[in-house]
Amino acid sequence: MTEEEKLSHDRFYKAEQEAGFVESHGHHTAQTQSPSYKLAFRDTDFLLREELRPVRFQLELLKTEMLLEEAGIGSTLVCYGSARIPTPEQAQARIEAANTPEEKTAAEKLAANSHYYEEARKLARIASQAAVVEKGMRQFVICSGGGPSIMEAANRGAAEVGAETIGLNIVLPHEQAPNPYVTPRLAFQFHYFALRKMHFLLRARAVAVFPGGFGTFDEFFELLTLIQTGKMKPIPILLFGRDFWHRVINFDALVEEGVINRKDLELFTLVETAEDAWQHIADFYGVAYQPSED
Template sequence: MRLEDFDNDEDKVIQDRLKQKTWNEIRTNDSWAIFKIMAEFVNGYEAMGRIGPCVSIFGSARTKPEEHFYLLAEKIAFRISKAGYGVITGGGPGIMEAGNKGAHLGGGTSVGLNIELPFEQHYNPYIDRDKNLNFDYFFVRKVMFVKYSQGFVVMPGGFGTLDEMFEAITLIQTKKVAKFPVILVGREFWAGLIDWVKAVLVEKYKTVSPGDMDLIRIVDTEDEVVEVLDNFYKKYTLSPNF
């Protein structure tokens, strides 16, 4: 495809950028970006190290406050905070807001790892004042989610939610991080994906081991979420953040 073949506004923006930048300029910018990336890691480690481990809640930014899964995420976060766990979300609207709101109402730690996006993302008002972190790089943000989480609650969401979920599962499966519970909420929502993973990846192509499916738990209620977390920590004689 030639640059002249671009025919919509977004493609014209890309075309203009390609015309403006030489590869030498791109390489120079990439080198200096290393320092910005390092700064994000240092700031993130220092802030999250003081907060301590929590449970991460992932889910769609598009979920409205009156919808079932928003209300359920709020209840789950409330119960998690009452059980002694802090809550980490992406800091934005939708499920993220519900998670921070539930933690706030439960008197627990409420952390937001925010990132600037062209749509959907903005701060929600239920994050603790000193626990609202902002990131430019998705990969740095995901490191903070995984490094400081003692469990992952995955509500219905889109590509970003799937990315975060599979990142956590992959790191646990490859033993790059400790084995923490990955809890998918909403059997009806997740059934098709899980059935496909079992039928295609596990059984037909054998690209996933059958035992790896044991890393995932699927539930429907806040009681089940707390039960999975409590059973895990009782089994491994760990304790939440009292």
Template structure:
């Protein structure tokens, strides 16, 4: 029987074109295994798949690392170590000296002075994280740092850096949950295989909460406030089990949020004010956390 290629009913086939077509087949996006098709995975259609992966990947890695409890450290990304804050102030003062009538530069100097004042919280966060991270070693020298609650931060600069740095000072592990936004690379003190990058803020917050046995919130901006109210809401409605929630810096927080006014207005219950506590020193905050162990 003659082959189809020699059948007079079909045109003579060009082997070169056939080879080209096969090459196009095996190199087409549709022929790729799904996990190798990055254009598909990164498309809006696959958003649900990416969200599931962002739930699963950190969960798997933290389970492999044997981490069962964490203490959340949150606060402003703009709060620097004092030496850095003073350098920033000096730079703004030099700029103002060159243009003393600039209202914008005057405002920058004022803000830089305030950030120098707030730099004390960097040291407090670092000390607090050191105390928490050292806890397992203090209980039993035979235990490694993984036996104690592990510090988890947003993985960026400022208070987040201070939290990871305190654990680093103690020779212990810490977690960084970074978000994929401009100008916020991971700080250099996170345990390398415990640093995760997220697309979705909601899933990042999910991983903050799920293993937490305590949270401490230092002065910060919109992101810190968002995270604070997320934690308080989950505690208020009973989704998250009881744990200490500490607002560090009573003067700052009492000016930012008037919880008493909220309660007096009937918008929260009087008992809701017991969901959190204030602290003004690292050892005071650590004692509040340690009470539950």
């Protein structure tokens, strides 16, 4: 029996093969050169039409999901945080580069939070060196937004101990390139914020939230809402920086105003160090605590 005659053999050619047939035929007529004649899945102009938005949504969902599955990633430890906090080495230079008193004050505030760059880096090293595997899939793989600052620190910490690390980047009007510590095959780019945020949480088994601005708040509060409303099962949410969070959000006032319950404050845990954060994650899942990152 020939290969073609086997019962298990697919009777239809794959899309890639069909596309190859088109190229090999080499017909160059007015008909074949018309945009209407292009195979739909190879017609970029068609795929970018307004009516194709639902298809693009599905593509952004499927591509990342399939590639993470193929990479053997079972779960992630997601790190949210500012794209503006400098490394400790950059902090003083930022202050000196300030041109106005307002800029200097902001630079000094950011510099005061620069130690969180090192905490994010350290947490990523600890989680990556724990090398947790379940059902043949890697667990607590470090995942960030793929950008600079806190995101870079998380990817960097994992890369420094030889672990793969994920970056979920977003197309913005200004330049936004992945930081160099994201594993190339796990560097993803999104058009839709909604799909990007979905992928942050689909595999998340813990989330570390460092000081940040609107983007960090958006991601943090969406996560809290999903768990508070029962749409998502509880996971460890580690909020780094007691002083920062108590200063920028009056959680107790929300309770006093009656808009949340006192018990809702148990959805997250305030921490200061990477060791404390990993201890909480390890206790939650019954994972051996091994903070041997140095």
